[in-house]
Amino acid sequence: MMNLDLIIPEIFLSLSIMFLLMVGVFKKNSERLVYNLSIVALIILFSLVINLFSINEKLVFNESYKISNLSSFMKSITIISAIFVMFSSSEYIKSLNILKIEYPILILSSILGMMIMISSNDLIVFYLGLELQSLALYVLASFNRDNVLSSESGLKYFVLSALSSGLLLYGCSLIYGFSGSTNFIYIANSSTLIEYGVIFGLVFIIVGLAFKISAVPFHMWAPDVYQGSPTSVTLFFAALPKVAALTAFINFLYTPFVNLIDQWQTILVFISIASMLFGAIAAIGQSNLKRLIAYSSIGHMGYALAGLASGTNQGIQSSITYISIYLVMTLCFFSCLFMLRKKNVFYEKIEDLSGLSINHPILSISLLVVLFSLAGIPPLAGFFAKFYIFMAVIEQSMYFLAIVGLLSTVVAAFYYLRLIKIIYFDKPTEKFETDHSLGLKITLTISTGILILYFIYPGLLNDFVSKIIII
Amino acid sequence: MIAHAVFFYIFSFIAIVSAIMVTAARNTVHSVFFLILDFISISCLFIMIGAEFLGMIMLIVYVGAVAVLFLFVVMMLNVAQQKNQWFGSIKSSSHIPIGLLISLIIFVELLIVVGGWKYKPDLLNSSNIIISQTTSNTHSLGNVLYTDYIHLFQISGMILLVAMIGAIVLTFRERAGLKRQSYIKQISRERKDGVQVVDVPNNKGVKIDV
Numbered sequence: 001m002m003n004l005d006l007i008i009p010e011i012f013l014s015l016s017i018m019f020l021l022m023v024g025v026f027k028k029n030s031e032r033l034v035y036n037l038s039i040v041a042l043i044i045l046f047s048l049v050i051n052l053f054s055i056n057e058k059l060v061f062n063e064s065y066k067i068s069n070l071s072s073f074m075k076s077i078t079i080i081s082a083i084f085v086m087f088s089s090s091e092y093i094k095s096l097n098i099l100k101i102e103y104p105i106l107i108l109s110s111i112l113g114m115m116i117m118i119s120s121n122d123l124i125v126f127y128l129g130l131e132l133q134s135l136a137l138y139v140l141a142s143f144n145r146d147n148v149l150s151s152e153s154g155l156k157y158f159v160l161s162a163l164s165s166g167l168l169l170y171g172c173s174l175i176y177g178f179s180g181s182t183n184f185i186y187i188a189n190s191s192t193l194i195e196y197g198v199i200f201g202l203v204f205i206i207v208g209l210a211f212k213i214s215a216v217p218f219h220m221w222a223p224d225v226y227q228g229s230p231t232s233v234t235l236f237f238a239a240l241p242k243v244a245a246l247t248a249f250i251n252f253l254y255t256p257f258v259n260l261i262d263q264w265q266t267i268l269v270f271i272s273i274a275s276m277l278f279g280a281i282a283a284i285g286q287s288n289l290k291r292l293i294a295y296s297s298i299g300h301m302g303y304a305l306a307g308l309a310s311g312t313n314q315g316i317q318s319s320i321t322y323i324s325i326y327l328v329m330t331l332c333f334f335s336c337l338f339m340l341r342k343k344n345v346f347y348e349k350i351e352d353l354s355g356l357s358i359n360h361p362i363l364s365i366s367l368l369v370v371l372f373s374l375a376g377i378p379p380l381a382g383f384f385a386k387f388y389i390f391m392a393v394i395e396q397s398m399y400f401l402a403i404v405g406l407l408s409t410v411v412a413a414f415y416y417l418r419l420i421k422i423i424y425f426d427k428p429t430e431k432f433e434t435d436h437s438l439g440l441k442i443t444l445t446i447s448t449g450i451l452i453l454y455f456i457y458p459g460l461l462n463d464f465v466s467k468i469i470i471i
Numbered sequence: 472m473i474a475h476a477v478f479f480y481i482f483s484f485i486a487i488v489s490a491i492m493v494t495a496a497r498n499t500v501h502s503v504f505f506l507i508l509d510f511i512s513i514s515c516l517f518i519m520i521g522a523e524f525l526g527m528i529m530l531i532v533y534v535g536a537v538a539v540l541f542l543f544v545v546m547m548l549n550v551a552q553q554k555n556q557w558f559g560s561i562k563s564s565s566h567i568p569i570g571l572l573i574s575l576i577i578f579v580e581l582l583i584v585v586g587g588w589k590y591k592p593d594l595l596n597s598s599n600i601i602i603s604q605t606t607s608n609t610h611s612l613g614n615v616l617y618t619d620y621i622h623l624f625q626i627s628g629m630i631l632l633v634a635m636i637g638a639i640v641l642t643f644r645e646r647a648g649l650k651r652q653s654y655i656k657q658i659s660r661e662r663k664d665g666v667q668v669v670d671v672p673n674n675k676g677v678k679i680d681v
Contacts, residue, residue, distance in 0.1 A: 014629060021636070035658045061622045102640045108654035116626060128626045135630060174584070196587045200580075 006060050007069045009048040010119075013112045016041040017105055025100030030301060031099045038104035039086050042111075046079045063183055064122035068253075070468045071119045073320070078118070081239050081327045082111055084447070087439030088335045089232030095344045096230055098144050104144075107236065110136035114244035119253070123172045123182040126248060128167075130212070132160055133188025133244060137327065141229040141235065160221045164211035172206025175256075187256035194381070199263050205252060206267055213246040213301045214294075216274040223286075226294035231346060234290055235334040238297050239327050246304055246323050250316055253308065254470045256268045261311050268309035273404045275302030280411035284317060289337060289348045292415065293330075298327050299412055306405055307389045310396045317465045318388035325373075325454070327386040332370040332447035338440055341365055341433050355428030364423050366448045373451045376409050376415040381454035479519060486512040499545050507538045524608045 004011075019040070024034045049072055057068040086104065094097045113133030138161070142154020176182050178197035179190035206217065214222035226234045253264055279299020281361035286292040304326070309317030338362075340347040357364040373382035386409065393402045454461070485508065492505040510533045517526035604609075616624055669677055 014625075017629075017632075062619060067510060100640065102636050105636060106640075109629065112629060124623055125626070126621075128630065132626060132630045132633060135633050135637065139633075139640055142641060145641055177588075196584045200584045250569065267510075337613065 003058065003060055006052065006055070006058055007065065009045055009052070010112065010115055012048055013041070013108060013115070013346050015044055016045075017112065020101070020105055020108070024105070026193070031101050031103075034101045034353040035090060035093075035099065035104045038108055039083060040110065042083045042086065046076060046083065047398045049075045051063050051077060058470065059121060061125075063185060064125050065118060065428060066121040068468075070247065070250065070320075070470065073464055073468060075115050077324050077327060078111065078114055078240055078243050082107065082236075082330060084331050085232070085235055085239065086442045088331070088338055088443040089235060090439055092232050092338050092346065093439040095341075096144060097347075098230060103140075103143065104139050108137045108201075111240070112141070114240060117244045118247045120248070120251065121184045123176065123184075125171060127165075127169065128253075129244075130248070131165065131259055132148055134212070136164075137233075137237065137241065140233045141225055143233060144230045149228035150230060151228075153225040153386075157221055157225045159212070164208045164218065167204050167211075168208025169454045171201040171208065171422070174201030174204065181278050184255040186252065186311055188258065188306050194260075199260065200258055200259060202264060204269065206264060208272075209245055209249055209252070210271055213249075213304075214298055214299060215271045215305060216278040217271075217299045219275070219278070223291045223294040226297075227288055231290065231334065231337055231430070234293075236332065237468050238334070239330045240292060242297070242301060242304075243323055243327065245295045246319065248307075249305070249308055250319075251471060254316070258471060265309055265311060268305055269398070269401055270304045271310055272305040272329065272349075273401060275299060275305065275406055276408040277302075277411075280408040282414065283415050286415075287350050289350060289353075292350070292419075293333060293461060296412070297326075297330070299408065300374075302408075303389050303405060304385060306401055307392055307399065310398065312396060313343065313471060314395065315389075315441075316386075317468060318392040320465050320468060321388050321461060322385040324465075325381045325451075328336050328447050329370055329373050329382060331439060331443060332366065332451060334376070335440055335444040335447065336363060336367050339436055339444070341436075342430065343433070347432075350419065350422060352429065353423050354426040356423045358428040359431045360434070366444055367419055367423060369448050369451050371416045371419055375413040379414075379455040381451045384454060384458060478482065479516070482512045482519070484516045485509075500542070503541045503545055507534055508536050510538060519635070522608060524612055545598065552593060 019035050020038055023037065024030055027033070052067060053069070053072050055067060055072075059066055086107070086204035088216075103162070112134050113129050113131070113136065116129030117126060117133060118129075120129055138154055138158045141157050142151045144150040146418065167216060172182070174188060174197050176261060178195050178201070181185045181187055189419070211218040211221075226237060229237065253261075253268075256458065257264060275298050279295050279297075279302060283292050286295060300322075304319045304322045307315045307322060309315070337348060338346070340352060353367075356367070373380035376382045376386045378384075386405075390405060391400050393405070434449075489505040489509040490511065493509065496500050496502045496505060510529060514526040514529035514534075517523075517529060605615075671677055
């Protein structure tokens with residue numbers, strides 16, 4: 001008999017999606033109620049996932065679904081950041097008039113897709129999780145449907161994402177055809193692993209996944225989609241799908257194809273170098289903060305992939321640490337963006353930050369911390385994230401990757417420091433409003449606190465991560 | 472056996488010809504009809520190899536739902552009259568050589584991949600295939616769908632739910648001043664609300680206040 005208790009989180013989430021949908025349909029004007037209930041559901045979900053933490057690796061559903069330390073950890077950071085995303089963006093959604101019952105429900109179903117993707121140990125399960133996740137994201141991107149930019153971003157994301165899904169499916173079918181199974185473990189043990197067909201399939205799958213985390217050269221959609229979608233959705237885009245796709249990367253490369261490391265290592269190194277360089281250079285000319293963060297996230301994904309490319313446990317762990325700290329930085333940066341509000345209009349241009357430090361000293365300090373951390377300046381958390389990656393990479397004597405990574409950090413530091421200069425040394429503009437919701441304030445305080453205080457006790461995160469042993 | 476072969480060739484000939492006609496037909500409505508013909512002949516082929524469930528599902532789902540939906544869309548959009556001039560126009564013809572080049576490269580690469588294809592040796596030996604005489608097609612399909620892959624079945628359900636929610640969110644608009652039927656109001660209406668017995672005096676008539 002199957003161990004149903006291992007998939008209780010997924011079952012709970014599906015049931016609560018349907019329950020909330022019912023509440024929304026049968027109770028009039030229940031948008032706020034559904035929104036709050038879904039936060040409660042996420043908190044319960046988090047405790048359910050935490051419950052599975054100490055369990056050794058287990059496979060359910062004909063070995064197609066894997067519960068392990070990796071999946072539990074990734075699921076829990078996904079859910080925590082989802083909770084904070086919901087906390088911080090409630091005010092924004094309300095003032096943009098897009099608070100409908102479907103909004104939290106779509107977010108929940110996207111999280112369900114991510115959880116399935118994170119736990120997948122089979123090509124079909126993986127693909128279905130990916131589709132569930134991105135289908136909800138297409139709708140969320142164009143949620144502000146009366147806005148031209150938002151509709152455009154939804155359509156753009158949908159078309160390009162459908163194309164990449166097609167490539168990914170083609171890769172899956174090649175792998176299935178040549179290895180004879182869709183299950184990762186069977187694929188790993190199949191004797192035909194070195195044939196062209198399997199390698200072709202692997203390349204197609206890497207392309208599809210690289211699209212999902214917007215790594216160069218499959219990044220074209222990211223800046224437009226980030227700019228066009230409502231900021232709350234951009235926050236969601238910038239943070240959560242990357243965790244799921246990175247886990248899928250780890251699952252893919254290190255379960256079925258770990259013996260093909262010579263084949264995929266070069267591809268991964270190329271993608272990583274290209275993303276780091278492009279993310280650093282293309283962001284310089286941007287004037288919109290959301291576009292800027294899009295390019296910055298492209299660069300950050302390059303660093304995360306560099307850890308994966310090293311092919312060691314240390315590398316994987318450093319990537320996981322990197323993505324966790326990246327989540328905190330994204331949350332912090334976007335909470336600052338949500339605070340730039342004047343008479344229900346949200347400002348997202350770089351020049352709107354001009355002289356912010358005079359009128360809003362605390363907000364400016366938060367921005368200062370998060371920007372320094374994004375640039376990787378010690379002793380903030382962002383420095384340690386990059387430090388672990390470079391350590392893992394250098395240990396494998398991949399010096400070129402490390403050198404390019406360091407150089408692009410320096411280039412990227414330019415535009416982060418430019419923002420700080422604008423905040424602290426330019427002429428002040430009008431004051432922004434200061435009456436923010438409690439959730440937003442809490443999110444900003446906690447995330448800034450983590451970024452500053454991480455160096456005092458890094459073991460808090462590292463202890464969890466070091467339990468994740470893949471190979 | 473000969474009759475089997477004859478029918479096989481008839482149906483597959485129809486299938487191939489109508490598949491070509493789907494793309495070749497000038498009129499879009501004709502294309503859809505050829506598509507329907509194609510589906511029907513393929514479902515006949517399915518029934519001939521003993522996969523009666525797949526054949527019937529093919530008829531019900533593809534002919535009954537999908538093709539009819541196509542037909543509706545084609546009629547609604549009125550694309551039947553439009554001629555496809557994309558290939559001929561000057562604007563697009565500059566892209567065609569590059570597109571052809573890239574597709575040629577990908578095609579050659581795929582040839583290399585498929586060149587390595589070989590069937591498993593035990594697949595060619597038909598005595599290895601286990602066919603149970605007691606379980607029907609439908610039964611074994613159901614076993615796969617609802618027992619082995621139940622989780623995938625449920626996840627697909629969630630995907631369809633999300634698709635439905637998304638379609639509603641993006642298109643539904645509540646219009647103001649719309650008159651709606653209220654069943655409860657209609658049913659709970661009683662005689663005294665609508666009918667009034669008036670004493671009509673002789674040669675006077677009734678004044679009805681509206």
